Amino acid sequence: MQKIDIHSHVLPQIDDGSQSWEETMDMVYQAYETGTTEIAITHHILRESDFALEDEIIEKFEDLKTRLRSAHIPVRLHLGSELYYQPDLNLDHKIATYNNNGVYFLVEFPMQTIPRYVDEKFFEFIIDGKKPILAHPERNVGIIENPMRAYEFVQRGVYLQINSGSLTGDYGERVRQTAIALLNARLVHFVGSDGHNTDRRPLIIQNAYEIIVENWGERYATALFQDNPRKAMAGEMLKIPEPQPVEMPKRRKMGLLRRLGF
Numbered sequence: 001m002q003k004i005d006i007h008s009h010v011l012p013q014i015d016d017g018s019q020s021w022e023e024t025m026d027m028v029y030q031a032y033e034t035g036t037t038e039i040a041i042t043h044h045i046l047r048e049s050d051f052a053l054e055d056e057i058i059e060k061f062e063d064l065k066t067r068l069r070s071a072h073i074p075v076r077l078h079l080g081s082e083l084y085y086q087p088d089l090n091l092d093h094k095i096a097t098y099n100n101n102g103v104y105f106l107v108e109f110p111m112q113t114i115p116r117y118v119d120e121k122f123f124e125f126i127i128d129g130k131k132p133i134l135a136h137p138e139r140n141v142g143i144i145e146n147p148m149r150a151y152e153f154v155q156r157g158v159y160l161q162i163n164s165g166s167l168t169g170d171y172g173e174r175v176r177q178t179a180i181a182l183l184n185a186r187l188v189h190f191v192g193s194d195g196h197n198t199d200r201r202p203l204i205i206q207n208a209y210e211i212i213v214e215n216w217g218e219r220y221a222t223a224l225f226q227d228n229p230r231k232a233m234a235g236e237m238l239k240i241p242e243p244q245p246v247e248m249p250k251r252r253k254m255g256l257l258r259r260l261g262f
């Protein structure tokens with residue numbers, strides 16, 4: 001099965017991800033060895049002026065493809081960005097949407113809050129045919145405290161991407177429980193590694209894949225790791241399940257969930 005990682009910081013010396021070509025190659029090899037077949041590269045764009053990095057990013061992206069061919073690592077690459085939400089967010093750049101498809105873009109909120117007026121801004125994008133993918137909502141304090149906001153976003157046409165490390169507990173128990181609640185409500189559409197390096201934040205999605213197959217079934221896992229990302233990379237429409245309202249697990253159930261291996 002194809003496994004497509006739609007969120008990573010792989011190119012050297014662009015942001016807080018890889019710092020050298022050696023590290024980049026190690027990260028991609030780690031992904032390949034653990035079953036990832038395609039990687040979308042999504043460096044941080046924190047403000048409009050960061051798009052000045054566009055040419056350098058494209059150049060290094062092409063360079064990485066050549067290096068992977070020479071090293072016989074058959075991983076397919078896609079290019080996008082992780083856009084930090086700004087009220088003046090502008091998608092009129094080659095790296096703003098995945099593979100410059102003009103449709104799907106990865107956007108992150110500040111960790112502590114859901115930005116004001118973001119619903120209106122997303123609505124403008126959506127009626128203009130753009131499709132926002134919200135990066136790691138399970139790590140956002142506004143969503144953790146009020147997960148029904150995630151349901152509202154999805155109802156209005158936003159897609160959600162959780163981090164693989166959220167399911168394995170890398171960001172703590174509240175983040176893990178929020179990721180579980182979003183999966184239970186079928187509000188998750190993508191999984192990404194958000195890989196930055198080879199140790200603390202590796203480019204690995206396999207662990208999350210196994211957890212999702214075991215707890216939510218192979219069909220949902222295939223949608224998250226293969227079908228949805230394949231369509232998003234190509235700028236095609238996704239078929240997604242009807243979103244369900246989110247229920248956070250009750251306190252007393254947490255012991256049971258733990259025994260079930262969550």
Ligand SMILES: [Fe+2]
Pocket residue numbers: 007008009082194
């Ligand atoms: Fe990221």
